[in-house]
Amino acid sequence: MQTKWVNMNLNLNKREKLTVSAAIIFLSVFILVQLIIMPVIEKRDALQNRLEAKKSTLSEMKTLRSEYLAIQKKAESSKQGFENRTAGFTLFSFLDGLAGETGLKAHIAYMKPSTTVAEGSGLKISRVEMKLTEITMKDLTSYLFKVETSKNMLMVKRLSITKTEKSSGLIGAVLQVETMES
Numbered sequence: 315m316q317t318k319w320v321n322m323n324l325n326l327n328k329r330e331k332l333t334v335s336a337a338i339i340f341l342s343v344f345i346l347v348q349l350i351i352m353p354v355i356e357k358r359d360a361l362q363n364r365l366e367a368k369k370s371t372l373s374e375m376k377t378l379r380s381e382y383l384a385i386q387k388k389a390e391s392s393k394q395g396f397e398n399r400t401a402g403f404t405l406f407s408f409l410d411g412l413a414g415e416t417g418l419k420a421h422i423a424y425m426k427p428s429t430t431v432a433e434g435s436g437l438k439i440s441r442v443e444m445k446l447t448e449i450t451m452k453d454l455t456s457y458l459f460k461v462e463t464s465k466n467m468l469m470v471k472r473l474s475i476t477k478t479e480k481s482s483g484l485i486g487a488v489l490q491v492e493t494m495e496s
Contacts, residue, residue: 392494395467405440405493408466413444416457423447432494441471441492448484461491468493 326334406427413419423445430439446454454475461468472490 392467395465396494398465399467403466405442405468405491408464408468409442409444409461409491412457412460412464416453416460418446418449418453418457421446421449421453429495438495439492440495441490443488443490446487446489448478448480448486450483451485454485454487458489466493 406425410419410422410425413422425442425444427440427442429441431437432439446457458470458473461470468491470489471492472488474488476486478484478486
């Protein structure tokens with residue numbers, strides 16, 4: 315068999331030998347590329363895609379961690395706020411006492427306390443809606459400042475200010491203050 319190949323080789327002219335050699339080289343390079351180089355490139359691309367996905371996941375995990383730490387810090391601050399309250403604290407009595415301190419007690423038309431339970435957390439939300447009549451803007455501002463800056467973790471949820479019918483510069487206000495209770 316080997317002699318036939320050699321004989322066949324001998325019967326080809328120079329141009330045919332060059333063409334056959336080129337075809338053999340082309341096929342060898344094609345097989346080398348298809349069987350070795352392409353799988354390596356595809357594997358590298360797949361690994362790069364996985365690496366990018368892992369980097370994205372890591373970045374998201376870092377973001378979630380920082381959010382978690384911020385929430386944890388707020389929770390700790392709230393816990394300390396609850397612990398700093400005086401024993402037997404009630405929102406109604408605090409707001410009533412604060413109105414007495416600021417001289418607004420005589421201007422209270424009504425105070426309506428209510429409580430609800432926050433869905434999912436089980437915490438009790440205590441609210442007081444109060445109406446103040448014939449007060450100055452300065453008095454209202456002073457009262458609101460003391461409410462918002464108290465250590466009892468209070469917040470003014472709603473505020474409605476109306477000008478009284480008298481043109482003496484007095485106003486009326488309806489505000490809703492709330493706090494969490496344990």
